[in-house]
Amino acid sequence: MELRQLEYLIAVAEEANFTRAAERIRVAQPAVSAQIARLERELGERLLDRTQRRVRLTAAGEAVLPFARAALGAVADIRTAVDELGDLVRGSVSIGTVTAHNVDMPSLLAKFHRDHPAVEITLSTDSSDELIDGVRSGRLDLAIASVGSAEVPAGLQVEATTDEVIDAAVGREDPWWGRRSVGVDELADRPLIALPAGSGIRSRLDEACAAAGVSVRVALEASTPLELVDLAAHGLGVAIVPRSVARSRTHIHPVAVTPELRGRLVLAWRARGPVSPAARVLIALAREHVRVGGGA
Incomplete structure (x- = not known):
């Protein structure tokens, strides 16, 4: 045979x-x-x-x-x-990310490429749900995705890159300037500025509104939290951003949302099944680069 x-x-x-x-x-x-x-x-x-x-x-x-x-x-x-x-790393690796995250991807990939120049690297962006499915199916070796608080998707291992409170952020001329907090239900009365659907913070906002039975209007979308607060500073609505970003601009006022929203981004990789040597090295390197706090 x-x-x-x-x-x-x-x-x-x-x-x-x-x-x-x-x-x-x-x-x-x-x-x-x-x-x-x-x-x-x-x-x-x-x-x-x-x-x-x-x-x-x-x-x-x-x-x-x-x-x-x-x-x-x-x-x-x-x-x-x-x-x-034989310490031979070759082939290809595939990484997927949400639109905004706090991992220094350029330096991570540059270091991996210097150490393993023969490995082909593919980088893509997608919604968190698609990224989780991609890792689970083997289409992706590693992903940066949003999951719920303390959630570990079935079949995956995760390591947190960001775990942070999400605030509303308003400009100086906004009627909420000076307020300490607002309820989730109050968001329904204002035009919101948020990340695209499927991104980490947006998913947590959508979940909180659904739980409260609230329907909100996202008037503007942008790809990064810094873009969101700049739009809010010009009076275009209420930005939904990480607290660290809301507090990083003097022309923006952070307003806590109750019940509290948290944004949690994680590195995710398969918990079981064969993993190529190249992917194993990439995962180990990525875990060295993650940090908790101060992201999207």
Whole structure:
């Protein structure tokens, strides 16, 4: 029994067609047929039903298929183990982030690239829900995403980068200038300035409003908290931002929201399943760079 026979069997089973399977694995179709026939003779059972237009697994084929996949998976794990043993880091890594966060991504990626120049790096942005799904599915190796207070999404490990109170912030001419706090329900009466839907702070705002049965109007969106407070300073509405940002400008007045809102961003990576050497190094490096406090 040869590994290529198992590879051919998997391809035919998934494509339900010898020709498409051969094209997928870039082997001549007669070679695929011959190798699977040899495997069937060795096992003494027909693995594929070739009598229909679509090739289907027989009962024996159904029984063999998961073991074939496990065998090829074990070979891939062996290669990964050898790479790790030889301190060989290569391949690619994929990182996803929300639109605003407090991790110095340029310096993080620059250090990783200096140490491992052969690794291809992909960086993208998305909503927190999509990022969590991407890490869980393996599409992403690492993500910076927003989760609820003390929440750890199923199947993932997380490390906090930011855990901070969220305030309303207003300009000098705003009627809320000088107020110490406002209720979530009062936000419904004002035009709000917030991060895009799906971002960390916006998700916490939406959750709090839903819990209170309040419908709010987001009049303006911007990609960073600093842009939000600049818009509020010009009298365009009430910015929903981290407390550290609300208190960082003299022309902005922070107003606490009750019940308290908190913004929590985390690094997230898979808790189980194979992790490439490159991704393992990136995750360790990213964890060294995170800090709690003062972000988005």
